[in-house]
Amino acid sequence: ESVLTQSPATLSLSPGERATLSCRASQSVNTYLAWYQQKPGQAPRLLIYAASNRAAGIPARFSGSGSGTDFTLTISSLEPEDFALYYCQQRSNWPPITFGQGTRLEIK
Amino acid sequence: QVQLVQSGAEMKKPGASVKVSCKTSYYTFTSYGLSWVRQAPGQGLEWMGWISAYNGDTNYAQKFQGRVTMTTDTSTDTVYMELRSLRSDDTAVYFCARDRAKFCSSPSCSEGFDYWGQGTLVTVSS
Numbered sequence: 721e722s723v724l725t726q727s728p729a730t731l732s733l734s735p736g737e738r739a740t741l742s743c744r745a746s747q748s749v750n751t752y753l754a755w756y757q758q759k760p761g762q763a764p765r766l767l768i769y770a771a772s773n774r775a776a777g778i779p780a781r782f783s784g785s786g787s788g789t790d791f792t793l794t795i796s797s798l799e800p801e802d803f804a805l806y807y808c809q810q811r812s813n814w815p816p817i818t819f820g821q822g823t824r825l826e827i828k
Numbered sequence: 829q830v831q832l833v834q835s836g837a838e839m840k841k842p843g844a845s846v847k848v849s850c851k852t853s854y855y856t857f858t859s860y861g862l863s864w865v866r867q868a869p870g871q872g873l874e875w876m877g878w879i880s881a882y883n884g885d886t887n888y889a890q891k892f893q894g895r896v897t898m899t900t901d902t903s904t905d906t907v908y909m910e911l912r913s914l915r916s917d918d919t920a921v922y923f924c925a926r927d928r929a930k931f932c933s934s935p936s937c938s939e940g941f942d943y944w945g946q947g948t949l950v951t952v953s954s
C-alpha cells in the first residue's frame with residue numbers, strides 16, 4: 721500500500737501570499753496523483769489530476785507539480801475562499817487507492 | 829450539470845447493515861466508474877472500493893472485503909453501497925464519487941474523482 725504523507729499538517733498564511741503544500745509517497749506513483757480541496761460540511765473538490773493538470777473550472781492560481789514520490793500543490797496568491805483542507809490521492813499502487821492525511825490551510 | 833444525489837442519514841445498531849444509494853444524472857451512466865469514499869468524524873478520506881457502471885465489475889479495498897457490496901441499477905442510473913456487520917468505527921460520512929476518466933475498466937485509470945455526492949452520514953451506536 722502506498723502511504724502518502726502531507727506536510728505541513730497546518731499552514732498559516734495571509735490572503736495574497738503564496739502557499740506551497742507537499743505530498744510525499746512511500747513508493748513511486750509516477751504522475752498518478754490528484755489533489756482535492758475540502759471545506760467543512762462539503763464533499764471534496766478535484767483540483768489537480770495526473771500531478772499537474774487542472775480540473776475543469778479550477779482557477780489558474782492552483783498548480784501542481786512533481787513525479788515519482790514528491791509532489792507539490794502551489795496556490796500562487798491566496799484568496800479568502802482558498803482556506804480549507806487539502807488532500808492528495810494516488811491511484812498508481814492499488815488497491816487500495818490512498819489519500820494523504822491532509823493539510824489544513826488557515827488564515828494567519 | 830452532472831449530479832450525484834445520495835440517500836439520507838442512517839442510524840444503525842452494531843451488527844446491522846446499511847445500504848446507501850447514489851442517484852446520478854445528466855451524464856451517460858455506463859461510461860464512468862464510481863468509487864465510495866468515507867470520512868470518519870474529524871478524520872481524513874478513506875477509499876472503500878470501485879464499481880464499473882458499464883458491467884458491474886468491482887474492486888474493493890482489502891479492509892472491507894467480505895463486508896461491502898457495491899451494485900448498480902442501470903434502469904435508474906443509481907449506485908448502491910451496502911456495508912454489513914457494522915461497528916462503531918464505521919460511523920462516518922460516506923461519499924460516492926465519479927471517475928474523471930471515461931471507460932475505465934478498473935480504478936487504476938480513474939485520474940481522480942471529478943463529481944461527488946453530498947455525503948451520507950451513517951451513525952453506528954447501540
